[in-house]
Amino acid sequence: MSSAVSEQRVLSGMRPTGSLHLGHYHGVLKNWVKLQHEYECFLFVADWHALTTHYEDPRVIEESVWDMVIDWLAAGINPGSATLFIQSRVPEHAELHLLLSMMTPLGWLERVPTYKDQIEQLKEKDLATYGFLGYPLLQSADILMYRAGQVPVGADQVSHIELTREVARRFNYLYGREPGFEELVEQAIQKMGKKSAKLYRSLLNKYQEQGDESALETAHALVREQQNITLSDKERLHGFIEGSGKVILPEPQALLTPASKMPGLDGRKMSKSYNNTITMRDSEDDVMHKIRTMPTDPARVRLTDAGDPEKCPVWQWHLVYSDDSTRNWVQQGCKTAGIGCLECKKPLIDSVQEELKPIRIRASEYAGNPDLVKSIVAEGCEKARDAAKQTLEEVREAMGLGYF
Structure with a gap:
């Protein structure tokens, strides 16, 4: 593949570890919907990555795979514009990961910032495994397999792209200098x-x-x-x-995505572990109940007590969903006790319902037609394998394994 083509290819994945919520929608999926019209997108279910932290009880992975693909399609991912596939159905990922592990220094993996961060955050899990240490290299293999020039990531994931660039550079230096x-x-x-x-x-x-x-x-x-x-x-x-050999594995660039501004119902990061989410397929009644019971400024004990929007989780949602006039109405009404908290929440309920309505409809259609969903993924896996086989053929040849 030429570098020019590589620059137009994007790769991104998501781990199937539970229901997708509004944090996923605003933080990832809306961006994917936009990118699919600007680049050649390969989007995959990262089930092997999910095993690095859920190896003891993988049932949640199995339960989440198809629901997650349905949520992607419901959010507006078009299988005619993007290639959707499941990582473990393209075994070439495992082979490239193995081959890259032969030349990747151990210290490169140990210094990845998210490695130590996740061990700290997930203390209840035993993550002293070979698979967990190597997951950043598996990510590198995912990217380099498709010679993706652009990888959409948040600021906290840039170190993974830097590792991938270093791996590609080392590979090209070691194996790109063909005879003559x-x-x-x-x-x-x-x-x-x-x-x-x-x-x-x-x-x-x-x-x-x-x-x-x-x-x-x-x-x-x-x-x-x-x-x-x-x-x-x-x-x-x-x-x-650049002083290396033939570029067999092009170095990718981080395509920085805006940080998700979607907080949880309690003001913390939206996460199912905090039980503060609205999922993409919550019913109208569930959405209404969850927003109506959101915590508010503790200073507003009675309706006549004035409040401060900056101290209220509901205000953070108005920053995502409301226009300037509604925000001004909230600021004025809250600080003067001119509106109550339930009144303040009503525009949010309306906006979230409006956003989720078409997603629910599409999700219901796809959920009712599992054969269609599976055929979309099967076609995507076939296309992904074709691209992967081409890369591996060149990698094997470069590493002296092309003797079959």
Whole structure:
């Protein structure tokens, strides 16, 4: 795959560990719906990743897989625009993970910030396992398998993309220098034509001798524009200017997503472990009950007591769902005791119901047609395996395993 194509490919996944809620919808799914129209998207159910923390009781994974895919489709993911698949149905992920583990230094995994953070947060679980230590490398294999140029992540996940970049760089350095690499590069430069060849050599000197990053970007752009050289030659030229070999596994970029502003019903992060969620398929009655019973500013004991919206979890929801005029009405009414807490919650109930109504309808349609859901995923798995096999063929060849 060319670097130009790689840059237009996005990969993202989600662990099936329970019902999806509004935090997932606002934090991930709305972004996926947008990205599917801008990039070639591969979206997968990360069931192997779920096993790294739920290996003792995997029933929740089995129960959640199909419900999660239905929620994705209900949220607006279009199987005609994005490839949906299940990680464990593409066994090439496991092989690439194994092969990458042969050359990945142990220290790289131990220093991933989320490794220590999760061990601290999940003290009740025994996470002293090989699988848990290696899960960031499995993530790297997921990304590199599809040569995804863009990976949508929050700020707390950027370290995983950095690890993936380091793994790709090390792989290309170790295995990208095929026999006669320099001669093949020289032939590729000559095929570019005199003008482009001269410019490429000039940019090469600027980057390698002066560290000029803009020269590196310009050189990559120049190579991508070439019409009269093969994709393999392009990858050799991309790798050569960076001082490595042929780019077999392109380095991905983190596509930073805005932090989810969807708080839980109690003001903390929305999480099923806090029991403070509204799920994407909650009934109208459940939504109404949950919002009506949300905690409010403790200073408002009686209806006539003035309150402070900044101290009230309900206000955080108005910041997500309400327009400026409604927010002004809340601020004025709360501080002067002009409105009661139930009155304040009514616009939120209406907005959440309006948002969830089409999602519930689509979810009901897909839930009533499980064969359709399974066929969508089966087709996605087939497409994902085709791409994965192509990558693994080149990886095996580069590592000296192409003798079958």
